[in-house]
Amino acid sequence: MRRMTARPANGHQAKLLRLLRDGGPNSRAQLGDQIDLSRSKLAVEVDRLLETGLAVADGLAASRGGRRSHNIRLNPDLRFLGVDIGATSVDVAVTNAELEILGHLNQPMDVREGPVAVFEQVLSMAAKLRATGLAEGFDGAGIGVPGPVRFPEGVPVAPPIMPGWDGFPVREALSQELGCPVMVDNDVNLMAMGEQHAGVARSVGDFLCVKIGTGIGCGIVAGGDVHRGVTGSAGDIGHIQAVPDGRPCACGNRGCLEAHFSGAALARDAVEAAQQGLSEELASRLAANGTLTGVDVAAAAAAGDATALDLIREGGNRVGQVIAGLVSFFNPGLVVIGGGVTGLGHNLLAAIRTQVYRQSLPLATGNLPIVLGELGPTAGVIGAARLISDHLFSPA
Amino acid sequence: MRRMTARPANGHQAKLLRLLRDGGPNSRAQLGDQIDLSRSKLAVEVDRLLETGLAVADGLAASRGGRRSHNIRLNPDLRFLGVDIGATSVDVAVTNAELEILGHLNQPMDVREGPVAVFEQVLSMAAKLRATGLAEGFDGAGIGVPGPVRFPEGVPVAPPIMPGWDGFPVREALSQELGCPVMVDNDVNLMAMGEQHAGVARSVGDFLCVKIGTGIGCGIVAGGDVHRGVTGSAGDIGHIQAVPDGRPCACGNRGCLEAHFSGAALARDAVEAAQQGLSEELASRLAANGTLTGVDVAAAAAAGDATALDLIREGGNRVGQVIAGLVSFFNPGLVVIGGGVTGLGHNLLAAIRTQVYRQSLPLATGNLPIVLGELGPTAGVIGAARLISDHLFSPA
């Protein structure tokens, strides 16, 4: 199969492609209602999209009382690869141009094994997906990494939890391997873009997306666009001081948010509690598995274990306190909580809400939903696909 | 004098006006270098600007080895009014279209006296400036108020320190009185715009501007644009918790930043210290004036008073701690400190810098200047003039 070679020739074509991506199939007339162009000009641009193969016209829609319309849709053969590299696992998914997931693989993997090993894994997962017949090749790929990225170049910079990746030319390397355009971003930003495209943040222009996994990060969307900061480290809230003179953190400071609550901190606290005999539930789980994770804490809490509940509540209070500050500062229209700890569910959410609603100004919280992400582990890969499609669906 | 009636008819004219505003007089050829237009098209648009009277061609520039160029400049008769309403005083200034201050008045005034009284004051100050011959009328006015503003309508919403202003139609009322277009914004945002236009933040796209006066606020500029948040309360960092279980705050919570450091808090602490006999310097000043302000503390510190220095340092640490969190979150390219307390100068700055550089990530602080604003009390009025000129220099 010949891969996508064409790019939209002008802003109109780019806008049409995005309308088709976000709104699904459409007739020319419907497109005309959503774009500021005359019917004649619209027809010309649509025809050009059909000629270049970016879009296709297949079949006729049911009549609505007059002539039946042609169904214009994005070329159904286009394929994007979405890659989400977390601290402890890798997600790879194939989507069509409408960013619907056609296939999705997840594999545990330690990012600290370095870019070479991880790349091998990613490529083999991509090959496996291709082998199922979902794709014969990729028209573009988006990839998220758990650390700051110099966005224009697609290169991680000084990533604390993945030191071997510093300066590794992710974009260039992956582009070479896959033979298609690639865009790289921070994993948290991609989660935010995923929820913005297909999740709870649809049609919200300013929101925060807090991802609590092994670490803690925050995607910032301002005016519909991701804010990355001058060095690509915006949203790195894990090392904001949550507790004065609190626990020592790997970064060298004390009391960092991440040291007090995150997937890693929660597991550590749970083990500690189990060993101190505070919770039979946790102790028996520890004895059974030899270790504990957030999942165990969630299960224990669901079973009514008071210690587990306390851990969750206290963690939620810490995160909530920090989020309260960010809400006062940023005044978002929505706060999304996502990442591995979403399994902790409403206990966590309740603690966060309590802190935010109590500490932030009424004007900022008056109409502020604080909700769990609705895409779960697919948010990242959808965001990755969205990243590259935004790039490809821009004037060349 | 006939006031400005025309507005730029298209984006090109708007861009030309902004180039002339920000770069001063220019020849057609120089303008051509800064805009993506052919010489012929450029000439047409410049001619139209001359026709409408928005710009004028006066005199010829010195030759640079060939034909002498015409000096194109903004109409020198255009006048903007910049108004900056603080908690305890009002600034009013007249600028030309290049946003140069032609006249500036400052008057102490308590904003809590309400919109009617303040408006009267503002209008009389504007009249006084007009009477000096600086202006025969105004082509536009910008006004800043110390509280959240619903920006599109130009109406303050639920402002904590100026309760009487809630819902008062500032934009409409002032526009009616002055007979010209008016834009309203938060005073901190205007300070940020002022420093961006003519101060330390020139050519910086992402920065924070922390204004420490009676209260504390933070202007947020992302991608060159002010971020106002969904309800116009973005940057309201005065009630972020700085000290767990700290001092009670007027807002009902404890430990708010503003309760621990701000012009008001500093004055209170200084009086307390003087009464406790901790500082002879402060005590004698208290005895002399009956009260203390930040100016006294600054003077005492300059005179070597250890208690005053401690107050400044401790306050700087509090603010610095909060700013450190914001720097981690937002990853700005610059932090500007401004407002009434700039008189505290480098002692304050040093404390803030220490906290930020210690607590935030190296990647975010590596190349991060933290500096005092360079416009002082004119930042607000320049920002106000810039606000209205941005509005007027947009396609109609």
Place this chain on the structure above:
DNA sequence: CAACTTTCTCCACTCACAGGACAAAGAAGG
């Protein structure tokens, strides 16, 4: 079968814009 709707296509006209030719005005050198 007539009347009405909705969708799509075709065509002629307008206007924005580029790009080159050229005029105006001065500098530099012989």
Place this chain on the structure above:
DNA sequence: CCTTCTTTGTCCTGTGAGTGGAGAAAGTTG
């Protein structure tokens, strides 16, 4: 003083983007 070169500004024409209307195509409804 005259020639040559440089810079600035103007004029003119060709091109292509875009609009709006007429009308064809393909339905539904009564």
